[in-house]
Amino acid sequence: MAYSANGNEPDYYAILAVSPAADEETIRQAYRRLAREYHPDVAGDAGAEPMKRINAAYRVLSDPERRREYDLKRLGAGVAHHSATPSRPASRRSAPPTAPTAASTITRAEGPLQLYRQIDTRDRALSALAFAQGDTLLGLGFSDGRVEIWHLASAQRVTLLQLRAALSSARAGVLQEIRLSPSGALALAWGLNLGTHVWECQSGQMLWSAAFSGPSGAMDGILLDAPPMVRMALPAAPLALAEGDPFHWAEQGRLATDIWTRPLAGAVAPAWAVPLRCDEPAPPQGRDGRGWRIHLRALSWDGEALLTFSTGPASANISNASIVHLWNLRQRGRLGTNVPQRQGSIVIPARALWYPVAVSATAAIFATQFEGREIRLYNLHTSQHITLPTGPVAPEARMLLSPDGALLALAPPDQRRVELWATATGQRIQTWDLAAPVAALSFAASGGKPTLAIARNDGLCEIWAAG
Numbered sequence: 001m002a003y004s005a006n007g008n009e010p011d012y013y014a015i016l017a018v019s020p021a022a023d024e025e026t027i028r029q030a031y032r033r034l035a036r037e038y039h040p041d042v043a044g045d046a047g048a049e050p051m052k053r054i055n056a057a058y059r060v061l062s063d064p065e066r067r068r069e070y071d072l073k074r075l076g077a078g079v080a081h082h083s084a085t086p087s088r089p090a091s092r093r094s095a096p097p098t099a100p101t102a103a104s105t106i107t108r109a110e111g112p113l114q115l116y117r118q119i120d121t122r123d124r125a126l127s128a129l130a131f132a133q134g135d136t137l138l139g140l141g142f143s144d145g146r147v148e149i150w151h152l153a154s155a156q157r158v159t160l161l162q163l164r165a166a167l168s169s170a171r172a173g174v175l176q177e178i179r180l181s182p183s184g185a186l187a188l189a190w191g192l193n194l195g196t197h198v199w200e201c202q203s204g205q206m207l208w209s210a211a212f213s214g215p216s217g218a219m220d221g222i223l224l225d226a227p228p229m230v231r232m233a234l235p236a237a238p239l240a241l242a243e244g245d246p247f248h249w250a251e252q253g254r255l256a257t258d259i260w261t262r263p264l265a266g267a268v269a270p271a272w273a274v275p276l277r278c279d280e281p282a283p284p285q286g287r288d289g290r291g292w293r294i295h296l297r298a299l300s301w302d303g304e305a306l307l308t309f310s311t312g313p314a315s316a317n318i319s320n321a322s323i324v325h326l327w328n329l330r331q332r333g334r335l336g337t338n339v340p341q342r343q344g345s346i347v348i349p350a351r352a353l354w355y356p357v358a359v360s361a362t363a364a365i366f367a368t369q370f371e372g373r374e375i376r377l378y379n380l381h382t383s384q385h386i387t388l389p390t391g392p393v394a395p396e397a398r399m400l401l402s403p404d405g406a407l408l409a410l411a412p413p414d415q416r417r418v419e420l421w422a423t424a425t426g427q428r429i430q431t432w433d434l435a436a437p438v439a440a441l442s443f444a445a446s447g448g449k450p451t452l453a454i455a456r457n458d459g460l461c462e463i464w465a466a467g
Contacts, residue, residue, distance in 0.1 A: 012057035012070065014437045014457055018143065018174075019125040020071070024062070026144075029174055031058040033192055036247050037216055038396075050396050111420060111430025113452060113464035117152055121459040128177055129442035129453050129461070132184030133301075137201075138453060139187060140461060141178040141440075145194050147187060149180075149201050152463060159201050161187060163194040176216060181223035182301075182445075186264070188223050188230060192246055198223070198230050198264060207264045212242030217296040218250040222303045228264040231303040233257050235294070236277060254293045255280055257308060259329060259340070276338050278327050280310055295355075300363040301403070301445060304330050305343070307363040307380070309353070322346075322353035324366050326380035344380035355395035356410075361403035361445065369393050377405065377423055388421050402443045407450055411438040418454055436460070 013020050016030040034054045038047035060066045121140065128141030137158075140148045145163035150156065163175060173193030180187055180201075190196040190213050198208045207228075213219070214235060221232045234242075235253025242249040258275035262268065280292065292312025299306055306327040326344040346353075346366070353376075358367040363380075370376040375388040388408065393399075398411040401423075408421040416437055420430040436458040444451035444465075451465040 010053065010057070011437065012060050013124075015053050015057040016061065017127065017439075018061075020074075021124075026174070027058070027061050029192060031062070033174065033215060047395070049394070112466050113420065113430060113450060114467050115462060116451070116465040117155055117463040119150055119155060119461040119463075121148070121461065123459040124457055126439050126455050126457065126459050126461065127175060128189075129440045129455055130178045130180050131442060131444045131446075131451070131453070132180040133182040133445040134184060135444040135446050135448065135451055137180060137184035138442075138461075138463070139178045139180050140455070141175050141189060143174050143191075145173060145175050145189075145191060147175075147178055147189050147199075149184070149187065159187075159204055161189070161197075161199050161201075161204060163189055163191060163197050173213075176213070177221075179221055179223055180445075181225045181228070183225045185225055186223045186228060186230075188221050190219070190221065196221070196232070208262060210239070212239050212246070212249070214242065214246045214250045218246075218294075220297045220299045222299045222301065224303060227266070230262050230264060231299060232260045232262075233297040233299050233306055234260060234275075236279075251293075257294065257297050257306065257327075259306065261303075274338065276329060276340055278306060278308065278325075278340055280308070280312075280323070280325070296357060296359075298359040298363055301361040304328070305363040306340070307359050307366060309357060309366070309368075322348045324353070324368075324378065324380065326364060344383065346378050346380065346383060356393060356397045356399035358399045358401045358408065360401045360405040365401060365405035367399060367401055367405075367408055369395070375399070375408065375410070375421075377401075377408070386423060386426065388423065388426050390419075390421070398438055398441055400441050400443060402450055403445060407443070407452075409441050409443070409452055411441060420452070 016027060016034065018026055018030045031054065038050040038054060060070050123142060125142040125144050126140060127143040130139040136152055138150045138152055140150060147161040148157050149159035151158050173191050175189060175191035175194060178189040185201055187199045187201050192213050195209060195211045195213055197206060199206050208230065219232065219234050221230060223230055235250045236256035236258045237249050237253030241252055257278040260275045262272045292310060294308050294310040296309040306329060308325045310323050324346040325342050327340045328343040329340045331341040352371045353368045356369060365377055365379055367375055367377045372392050375390045375393065376385045378385045390410065400409050406423055408423055410419045416434045418432040418438060419428050422429050434456055436456040438454065439457040440455040442453045449466040451463060453461060453463050455461040
């Protein structure tokens with residue numbers, strides 16, 4: 001659990017992943033998003049404790065008087081205070097990196113990664129990160145819909161982009177994910193009630209936008225440079241449903257995945273609107289798919305593979321199973337030209353696999369908690385697995401894999417600590433103790449020398465790289 005500066009009071013803003021400057025509607029939307037994600041009908045027993053914390057945070061922050069008293073306690077404890085009305089710094093021009101201040105000090109164990117660069121945005125809304133594959137550019141996403149592109153060598157911000165609210169909704173939105181194309185020429189971002197947007201980074205020109213968005217894990221997207229195009233993995237339900245209630249859209253499409261590919265330059269042929277269809281195996285005879293749900297859709301870095309993680313009936317003999325499929329989007333199965341072929345599968349009874357989860361760049365390696373006692377990495381090509389002796393990890397912990405799956409970064413539940421594990425040896429090789437909770441993690445996309453970006457909810461982003 002995240003705590004305020006006094007060490008006793010929970011940091012309710014961090015629990016709901018909103019800025020202390022968030023208005024009532026933003027807080028309500030954040031609560032709604034998290035409640036759907038951790039509701040017992042979705043997360044099972046693993047969602048009980050997170051839901052207690054989420055409910056406690058919402059009870060305080062949704063009540064003006066309670067929130068006022070809570071903010072006063074935070075102010076007295078030395079936590080930066082923000083008014084209920086969001087404000088912007090007078091100038092957001094980037095500055096050269098400076099030596100770490102007392103507030104940004106990180107205590108770390110000896111390990112292979114060294115501090116390479118600091119970016120101090122001074123913005124507590126920092127919530128998402130993405131590298132370009134050349135590792136020269138880093139995208140920073142903020143929960144209010146802003147996207148900044150930074151040049152790492154000079155620590156200079158080169159572009160500022162902004163998600164516009166979905167046309168069909170005047171409600172406040174929350175940015176969820178950002179992606180950069182391999183060269184960094186294109187940026188993709190999506191968020192609840194903010195829709196999905198693609199820009200040309202150099203000019204800031206918006207190339208394409210759509211009103212759909214979904215709960216965390218329900219959708220994924222990648223960008224390609226030559227030719228420029230966007231590929232999206234979405235719930236198999238009419239896109240128009242996403243413009244109203246994204247949770248209803250995800251629920252309606254919970255049994256399959258649609259793969260949409262749209263060109264971003266030149267003539268756009270109507271064929272782009274015919275998706276590839278990845279259907280989960282049919283439920284046993286007499287069942288209507290009730291209880292089956294895809295929790296995660298993850299595209300490979302090149303858009304040629306898709307990983308899906310779902311729970312539900314797998315066969316007449318195995319029920320309530322954890323199921324992982326790897327789909328080859330270039331090869332078609334026997335059922336039709338728009339039906340990709342499954343390249344590998346894992347079926348584990350009794351929902352033994354659960355959050356946190358992470359996927360490698362090729363989508364062939366899937367990391368997950370196994371039976372609440374360790375982290376396992378499954379190779380979807382060989383069906384073999386290796387184990388990391390992490391002990392129990394709370395489902396809300398942050399976890400990600402390096403592009404080749406050789407390293408795993410894990411931020412435990414308090415989110416003030418990051419651990420780095422070598423998957424080949426099963427050893428923890430580095431630990432960071434942070435002065436503020438983790439807001440986002442990202443490995444560099446090139447697969448060259450290991451590089452890890454750690455963003456904190458005080459607005460500081462640090463890039464750690466192998467020497």
